[in-house]
Amino acid sequence: MKHLSRRDFMKRTGAAGATLAGKSYLLEAAAIPPAPARTPPSDRIRFGMVGIGMQGSGLLGLSIRLPGVQCVAACDLYDGRHVLANSIIERATRKTVPTTRRYQDLLDNKEIDCIVAAVPDHWHAKIVVDTCNAGKDIYCEKPMTHKVPEGFEIIDAAEKNHRVVQIGSQRRSSIIYAKAKELVESGAIGDVRLIEDTMGRNSPCGAWVYPPPPDLSPENLDWKTWLGDAPPHVFDPIRFARWRAYKSYGEGIPGDLYVHLLTGIHYVMGVENPPERAYSLGGMFQWDVDHRDYPDQMSTLYDYPGFRALVRVTLDNHADEVVRFLGTRGTVEVRDESVSISHQDGKNHAPCYYISSYPPKLHAEYVKEWEARHRTEPGTASTTEAMTYYAPPGYNEDRDHLWNFFQSVRTRRPSVEGPHFGNNTAIGCHMANDSYFHQTMARWDEAERAIRSA
Numbered sequence: 167m168k169h170l171s172r173r174d175f176m177k178r179t180g181a182a183g184a185t186l187a188g189k190s191y192l193l194e195a196a197a198i199p200p201a202p203a204r205t206p207p208s209d210r211i212r213f214g215m216v217g218i219g220m221q222g223s224g225l226l227g228l229s230i231r232l233p234g235v236q237c238v239a240a241c242d243l244y245d246g247r248h249v250l251a252n253s254i255i256e257r258a259t260r261k262t263v264p265t266t267r268r269y270q271d272l273l274d275n276k277e278i279d280c281i282v283a284a285v286p287d288h289w290h291a292k293i294v295v296d297t298c299n300a301g302k303d304i305y306c307e308k309p310m311t312h313k314v315p316e317g318f319e320i321i322d323a324a325e326k327n328h329r330v331v332q333i334g335s336q337r338r339s340s341i342i343y344a345k346a347k348e349l350v351e352s353g354a355i356g357d358v359r360l361i362e363d364t365m366g367r368n369s370p371c372g373a374w375v376y377p378p379p380p381d382l383s384p385e386n387l388d389w390k391t392w393l394g395d396a397p398p399h400v401f402d403p404i405r406f407a408r409w410r411a412y413k414s415y416g417e418g419i420p421g422d423l424y425v426h427l428l429t430g431i432h433y434v435m436g437v438e439n440p441p442e443r444a445y446s447l448g449g450m451f452q453w454d455v456d457h458r459d460y461p462d463q464m465s466t467l468y469d470y471p472g473f474r475a476l477v478r479v480t481l482d483n484h485a486d487e488v489v490r491f492l493g494t495r496g497t498v499e500v501r502d503e504s505v506s507i508s509h510q511d512g513k514n515h516a517p518c519y520y521i522s523s524y525p526p527k528l529h530a531e532y533v534k535e536w537e538a539r540h541r542t543e544p545g546t547a548s549t550t551e552a553m554t555y556y557a558p559p560g561y562n563e564d565r566d567h568l569w570n571f572f573q574s575v576r577t578r579r580p581s582v583e584g585p586h587f588g589n590n591t592a593i594g595c596h597m598a599n600d601s602y603f604h605q606t607m608a609r610w611d612e613a614e615r616a617i618r619s620a
């Protein structure tokens with residue numbers, strides 16, 4: 167971590183308009199070695215890619231550029247994404263890989279060590295459990311589950327088969343959140359009793375009004391398999407592209423966005439259980455389109471042992487993602503690609519305003535006496551300067567998260583975001599929806615492993 171002068175900072179980040187409070191530092195990214203020209207086949211981690219849609223195409227492009235990592239096959243139910251997968255792979259390696267509609271082909275393939283899966287949420291549990299049972303490791307996108315019981319099935323399958331399961335909430339590998347955790351754990355901001363986590367979007371794209379691929383048809387998409395164990399439905403390109411908005415396949419705002427915010431909170435605060443209680447309010451205000459099930463605004467107050475967290479996401483107003491850890495001695499704030507710390511000493515810095523209610527003589531005496539008691543000798547004042555830490559330009563937390571996964575596969579080190587962690591944040595998302603739809607407090611029942619209406 168290097169200290170930066172303001173001029174250096176401007177030069178390195180091009181942040182001409184940035185407001186700098188206190189000192190600024192540039193964080194160093196994790197040391198991922200450069201890709202060697204040739205890695206011996208015995209040293210390579212070989213993965214199969216399942217789901218090459220919006221997220222999967224990005225994960226594929228990042229993974230194949232990591233040193234010693236090779237994609238050997240790709241799977242999707244839509245043939246257009248076989249073409250996409252090979253265009254991504256060919257650009258980076260000048261080679262192509264076999265493609266299939268059946269992920270079971272990848273599980274049967276002895277050349278494949280592990281799977282990277284980026285499929286809609288209603289498919290996560292089955293693919294993770296099948297992969298573990300086939301003796302392979304898996305990186306599966308967030309949120310870990312679509313329904314609560316699935317989380318415990320995934321944990322059992324991972325433990326029984328001694329498999330690495332990593333969930334794809336990239337904040338868990340972010341150097342920014344690691345710094346926030348270090349600052350909070352150092353005690354520099356005292357006791358954190360409240361966290362605010364907010365973000366917003368305000369565009370059709372932000373509200374999941376995604377344009378389906380124009381050529382999508384029952385001929386080039388296996389629609390029946392895409393539905394999985396969801397209720398039968400006629401072929402529908404809108405559902406294919408905008409699945410997040412429907413209860414049968416996704417979890418709306420909590421599963422899509424809260425999960426990232428909860429990941430940051432659980433990581434920084436060292437949370438190892440689901441929230442105890444959740445209370446949500448929200449509504450459908452701007453995006454009541456496509457007969458979708460989920461509201462476009464949700465705010466949830468979570469109750470954790472020792473602190474509360476207020477999580478608010480709207481699709482009706484754009485706002486940066488900002489999380490504030492509010493401590494008794496200061497604030498740690500994560501915003502954009504930075505984390506800052508500011509301090510509070512918790513003391514009065516002037517006679518308390520209450521004395522304006524005193525008669526004038528008493529007021530004057532109180533002020534005189536207060537000032538005498540609080541006089542600071544010149545040169546003895548202690549100040550704690552605010553500090554901001556920036557990620558380096560071009561920093562990519564997805565890349566670090568994937569690298570952590572492949573390193574776990576290689577070394578058998580436990581994954582940074584294993585199924586217990588993924589299950590806890592996913593349960594937090596399900597509790598938010600449960601509270602919203604039942605219009606009452608949701609309570610986590612640990613003994614019964616179920617959400618109850620309180």
Ligand SMILES: NC(=O)c1ccc[n+]([C@@H]2O[C@H](COP(=O)([O-])OP(=O)(O)OC[C@H]3O[C@@H](n4cnc5c(N)ncnc54)[C@H](O)[C@@H]3O)[C@@H](O)[C@H]2O)c1
Binds near residue numbers: 218284287289334406
């Ligand atoms: N970590 C992040 O920041 C982030 C961002 C976006 C999406 N995601 C997650 O990634 C996952 C995928 O989201 P997306 O936006 O890329 O969805 P998408 O609809 O764009 O792509 C999903 C792909 O999976 C394929 N698919 C579905 N079921 C399949 C099956 N059984 N076998 C093989 N292929 C199957 C579909 O045909 C589709 O091409 C979701 O879990 C989502 O929550 C994570």
